[in-house]
Amino acid sequence: MRDKATKFIILGVTLIIFVFIIASSGALVEYLDAGQMMIIQSPISGELKADFEPGVYWQGFGRVTKYPKRSQFWFSAKNDQGKRDDESIKVRFNDGGHGNISGSVSWSMPLDKTKFIAIHTAYGSSLAVEQQLVRTTIEKAVYMSGPMMSSSESAAEKRNDLLRFIEDQIQKGVYLTVTQEDKQVDPLTNQTKTVNIVKIRLDSKTNEPLRAEESPLEIMGIKVYNLSINSVIYEKQIEDQIAQQQQAKMAVQIAIAKAKEAEQKAITTAKEGEAEAAKAEWKQKALMAEATTKADQEKKVAETRAAQDKNVAETKASQDKSVAETKATQELRVAELETSASFQTKQKLILEGTGMAEREKLIMEANGNLEKKLAAWVEVNKAYADAIGKHQGNWVPTVTMGGAATGGATAATNGAADLVNLMMVKTAADIGLTLDPSKATGTAAQPQKTK
Template identity: 35%
Template sequence: MNHEEQPVPAPNKLPFMQQRQWITLAVVGGIILISFILGGQLFETVRKGTYQIKQAAVTGTMSAKMTPGLWLQFFGDIQTWPKAETFYFTADRDEGEARDQSIEVRFNDGSLCHISGTTRIMMPTNEQDAVNLAVQEGYRSYQDLEQKLILPVIRNALRLTANLMSARESYSDNRADFIFWAWDQVQNGLYETIEETRKVKDLVSGEMVTKTFKIIKRGSDGNPVYQRNPLNGLGIRLANFEIKEFRYADKVKQQIAAQQEALMAVATARANAQRAEQEALTKEAQGKAKVMEAKYEKEQDKIRAVVEATKEKEVAITQAQKELEVARLQKEAAELQKAREIVLGEGEATRKRLVMEADGALAQKLDTYEAVMQRFAAEFAKQKWVPEVVIGSGGGGYGNGPGRNEAANLIHLLTAQALQDLGLDLKIPSRNGSK
């Protein structure tokens, strides 16, 4: 029995819209897969505290991104640099790398020393300086810059500074100068130096030796003359420079100790000598002070004596002037008294003269007459002219006789004589003016 062949059914076909969706999903998935695989070559993130330098994949153009954030790498070559970092040159293995990074220096006395310290490196802050470090200066990384630029700058500054002094000076007297000079050269460039030969006394042996020293060359203004600083123009700045340790060789330590002992002995001897000299000067000064004190006391006594004498002189002068003034006043008073008495006497004399002229000095004459008569009477009474009692005849009675008459006559005679001498006229004038 023949059966007709049935047609084979065609496979099921998806609708056109569904096919398109699947193609889109496949493309997106491919892109996601490619992005996942190559994503690190398309975008880059700048983290805080860093900046990145990119070299374009095709053109080779250099660029930099200085701020944190996401930016397009697009298969370019990226280098990450720190904005600031601490540079270690130390023997401490706990700082920086786990190895001795100290810098060896040699002082002008031949002594060796390892110096440890740190400094802060401040990298460029603008895109152009950042790109120049990689392009013009050729530093391929920050580590490359540390080893080829920062380390040589600090090492040269330390070594040149060490060559300007001895180990003992760096240990004691000039330690501060060492640190200052080293930092000054790190910032501004190495010093230009000149050589100077001079004889110095060896601190240990005490002998004079000739040595050549390097000293800093200075300009007309007195400031150091610098060589070119390799850091100039790179946008790099160093800060917080610190020297932590001077690690001297054992032999150098022993030498420094011996020198210090010698210096201490010299200093002690010098101090003793200075003390003795000072004591002598003090005694001399004290002696001079005592002499001056005694002299001053004598001068004081002299001054006191002069003052006292001057005072006495002034007092005497004052007293003399006072007495002179008193005498002058007394003289003037006496002269005035004399003049007064003269005036009074002249007035009295004039008065008496006028009175006498007026009455003929009758009162004076009468007083004189009275006195004369009293005198006569007294003298007369003393004379025994006749007996006071006469007994007999022919006498004429008591009190009569020749004796009595003689006495009466004598009295009359003396009275007349006195009146005549005094110019007295005892007659009473009559009313018509006749006597």
């Protein structure tokens, strides 16, 4: 019985421990999501431990506070953005007009453990950070930006400046400003009024805005970005005033536009006239240019042709000159050769004549020129014989005194023969031919010198 009771006690204690572990398992470990960061406060020492990376961490019954790494803060008047309540931020402009700025801004926690623990120590939750740090910083920036412009300026020409001023002061701190009175003309009443103008003081060296204080968000390491203003809700009086100003400006713009339109029409008409005149002038200039171009082209063509003809003529003249020079050179060479040949021929003939004369001289010295003398003697005697043969009369008188009568015919015959012999002797004597065999040397007759 005792052993059985002991078993029941052990089983009961085990069951109690198991139930306790199950019940307290949520206090032993904690899971961190990727979009979160957390602080675990030790239940014994109170030490704060910061974790940023996703995963499971030992809690050890400590207190866990989670923060989003990034969050969107809405200060919107629209019920579908942020809360259903109107959370827009009120602003006052330098003309006394009021409005509510509606929009949103993104903010992110620092990933530095020291700054994260400091934020947790100061605010304790992400909601407190958003309402007590982020919202108040934005409200201060909006409040300090309004006096830098009028209501109408915030709705028109300085709308972008309003956004820039607010975002810059949220991130780096509010400006150090100076207020100056300025007299301006009301666009509706055309009356002069005094307006307090707030101007930003600038550093004389860097020309950067001077800050009245450093931004709390920057001190804590919280980054603000993507500021967006979806509307500026003005008071009804300001809305009406802005509407009237817009209408007045539109009327002025319309009048200016009409004046400019009329002016533009006049300018257009004048320009059209000038354009037509210029068109006609340029048309004439184009014709003149075309004619000039054509004349220049024709001139260039003529000059080119003249140059080509000149080149051809010069080439031909050069060729003719070269041919003439070549021909003259050839003819000169031919003449020189002919002259040389004539000179050689002359020398040849002179030499031949000299040789022949010398030969004849030698022949004459050798035989007294017997062949020619004999040939001449023969020819002369032929002539005598021919003449005698043709003579019909008597060569000697038929009657002779002191001779016998019977010897008349004989005497006549002898007389003719004597005459022939006499003439032969005379011819032989004339040509220097000796017919006396006794005086001949060898077989040839020796020539006889004549006086």
